[in-house]
Amino acid sequence: MSGSNLNKIKLGIVNLKLNNLFSIYQACHNIGYKTEIVDRKIKKYNYDILILPGVGSFKSAMSYLNKNGIKNRILEFVHKKNKILFSVCLGMQLLFEESEEFGNTEGLGLIKGKVKKLIKQKNIKIPHIGWSDIKITPNKKNFLNKNFNKKKYYFIHSYYCSPKHESEICSSTAFGKIEFCSAVRKNNILGTQFHPEKSGALGLKMLASLKKLL
Amino acid sequence: MKKNFIRIIPKLDIKNGQLIKGINLEGLRILGDPFKFAQHYYKSLADEICYIDNVATLYGTNNLSSFISRTASNIFIPLSVGGGIRTIDDIERMLKSGADKVCINSAAVNNINFLKKATRIFGSSTITVMIEYVKIGKKYFISTSTGRDLENINPLDWAKKVEDFGAGEIFLTSINNEGIKMGFDIKVIKEISKNVRIPVIAHGGAGTPQHIYEVIKNSNVSGVALSSILHYDIAHIFKYQRSGIGNFSYLDNLKKKIKPANNLLKIKKFLKKKGLNVRV
Numbered sequence: 034m035s036g037s038n039l040n041k042i043k044l045g046i047v048n049l050k051l052n053n054l055f056s057i058y059q060a061c062h063n064i065g066y067k068t069e070i071v072d073r074k075i076k077k078y079n080y081d082i083l084i085l086p087g088v089g090s091f092k093s094a095m096s097y098l099n100k101n102g103i104k105n106r107i108l109e110f111v112h113k114k115n116k117i118l119f120s121v122c123l124g125m126q127l128l129f130e131e132s133e134e135f136g137n138t139e140g141l142g143l144i145k146g147k148v149k150k151l152i153k154q155k156n157i158k159i160p161h162i163g164w165s166d167i168k169i170t171p172n173k174k175n176f177l178n179k180n181f182n183k184k185k186y187y188f189i190h191s192y193y194c195s196p197k198h199e200s201e202i203c204s205s206t207a208f209g210k211i212e213f214c215s216a217v218r219k220n221n222i223l224g225t226q227f228h229p230e231k232s233g234a235l236g237l238k239m240l241a242s243l244k245k246l247l
Numbered sequence: 248m249k250k251n252f253i254r255i256i257p258k259l260d261i262k263n264g265q266l267i268k269g270i271n272l273e274g275l276r277i278l279g280d281p282f283k284f285a286q287h288y289y290k291s292l293a294d295e296i297c298y299i300d301n302v303a304t305l306y307g308t309n310n311l312s313s314f315i316s317r318t319a320s321n322i323f324i325p326l327s328v329g330g331g332i333r334t335i336d337d338i339e340r341m342l343k344s345g346a347d348k349v350c351i352n353s354a355a356v357n358n359i360n361f362l363k364k365a366t367r368i369f370g371s372s373t374i375t376v377m378i379e380y381v382k383i384g385k386k387y388f389i390s391t392s393t394g395r396d397l398e399n400i401n402p403l404d405w406a407k408k409v410e411d412f413g414a415g416e417i418f419l420t421s422i423n424n425e426g427i428k429m430g431f432d433i434k435v436i437k438e439i440s441k442n443v444r445i446p447v448i449a450h451g452g453a454g455t456p457q458h459i460y461e462v463i464k465n466s467n468v469s470g471v472a473l474s475s476i477l478h479y480d481i482a483h484i485f486k487y488q489r490s491g492i493g494n495f496s497y498l499d500n501l502k503k504k505i506k507p508a509n510n511l512l513k514i515k516k517f518l519k520k521k522g523l524n525v526r527v
Binding site: 053054055056059060063089090093153156158159160162163164165185187189190191228230231232233234236237 | 252253254289292294316319320321323324325326342343344345346347348367368369370371372415416444445446447467469470526
C-alpha cells in the first residue's frame with residue numbers, strides 16, 4: 034500500500050510512555066509515511082504530521098507531557114503552517130481543557146470542552162470496547178469524507194469528549210441511549226476517539242487520507 | 248437503542264512457536280504457524296486476535312514478544328495477549344511489542360493487588376482477566392496455569408471481585424465445554440455477564456455457528472472467542488514445516504482436500520443473517 038509521494042511526508046509519533054506505539058508506528062510505516070517515534074529528548078518537531086497516540090490514563094499522560102516540556106512543543110507545532118496534529122483515543126481527549134478522570138485534570142486546552150465519563154446504562158458494558166459505527170456530521174471542515182460514513186471502527190474507552198462548539202464535531206457514535214463525539218477538528222488539530230490503526234483496511238485508509246490535508 | 252457490535256475473536260494457543268489445540272485444555276495437538284492463521288483470520292474480518300502462550304506459567308517464561316511484533320506489523324486489528332504475565336514489566340513488554348490488551352489469570356489469583364496496580368498504571372481497558380472455570384460434581388472451581396491447578400473459588404464471585412479490582416474485561420472459559428464442540432455453557436455465561444458491568448467474552452464449546460448464535464442471543468456477552476471451530480478446518484491450507492518436538496499426528500494425517508465447513512466470514516454472515524450486530 035506504500036505510496037510513492039507519501040515517503041516525503043514526515044510523520045512523528047509522540048512517545049507518551051506506557052502505550053502501544055508499535056501498532057500505530059507499523060500502520061503509518063506500512064502506509065508509506067516517513068515515520069518516527071518522537072522521544073522526549075527530541076526538541077525540534079520537524080514533522081508534517083504529528084500523532085498524539087492513545088492508551089493510558091489522562092493524568093499520567095498530562096504529567097508526562099508537562100514534565101518533559103512536550104506540551105509546549107505541541108502547542109508551538111500547531112501554530113506553524115502546513116502542519117497536522119492528529120490524535121487518537123486518549124490523545125484526542127488530551128486536546129480538551131479538562132477531564133473528569135481521577136479527579137479533574139487540566140488538558141492541552143487546544144479545543145474548548147471537557148472529557149467526561151461514559152454514564153452507566155442498563156445492559157450496556159463499560160469500558161466501551163469493540164467495533165461501532167460513526168455518523169459523519171455535515172461540517173464543511175470535516176476531514177472525514179462520505180467513504181468513511183456509517184462504517185465500523187474499533188473503540189476502547191471509558192471517557193468521551195464533549196466539545197463546546199458543535200461545529201468542531203466531525204462524527205458521532207451511538208452508545209446505548211447516548212451519542213458521543215467520535216471525531217473532532219479545529220483548524221489543523223484533529224482527533225478520533227476510535228483507533229484507525231486498529232480498524233483494519235478502512236482505518237489505514239483514513240490515516241493515509243491525512244496527507245491530503247497538508 | 249443500539250447495541251455494540253459483537254466481537255468474534257479467534258483464540259490462538261501457542262506452545263513453542265506452534266499453534267496448538269487441545270480438548271478440555273489437555274491433549275495438545277500441533278496445528279501449524281500461528282502467524283499464518285492470524286493473517287487468514289484478519290482477512291476474514293476477525294474483530295480481534297487473542298494469543299495465549301499455553302505453557303508460559305508452567306515454565307515461567309513468556310516468549311510471545313516476537314510473535315506479537317510480527318503480528319502487529321501486519322495485522323491492523325486489536326491484539327490481546329496472555330499467558331505467564333506476572334509482573335508490571337511483563338505487561339509493559341507485551342504492550343511495547345504491539346499488544347493492545349493483556350490477559351492475566353494466575354497472577355491475579357495469586358495476588359489480587361497485582362490486578363489493581365496493573366489497571367492503575369495501564370488503564371482498565373488494557374487489562375483483561377481470564378477466568379477458566381470447571382464444574383466437578385455440582386461444585387464450580389476456577390483454575391490457573393491453563394487448567395492445571397484448581398482454586399476453591401466460585402467463578403461468579405471471582406468475576407465480581409476482579410471487576411471491583413479494576414479489570415476492564417473478562418475472558419470466560421468453561422473448561423468442561425472447551426474443545427468438545429458441543430455448545431457453550433450458557434447458564435454460567437449468562438449469570439456472570441448479567442452480574443458484572445464490564446464486557447464478558449465467552450469461550451469454550453463452539454462447534455457450529457448455531458452454538459455461537461445461541462450464546463450471544465441468550466446472554467449479554469460482548470464477544471465470543473473461537474478456536475477449534477476455526478483452526479481445524481483451515482489447517483490444511485497452510486504448508487507446515489515440522490520443527491521441534493510435539494504431537495504432529497493431526498497434521499501428518501490431514502486429508503489432502505477438506506472443504507472447510509466453518510470459516511470465520513461464513514460464521515459472521517450467518518450471525519448477521521440471524522439479526523445479530525456483527526461486522527461483515
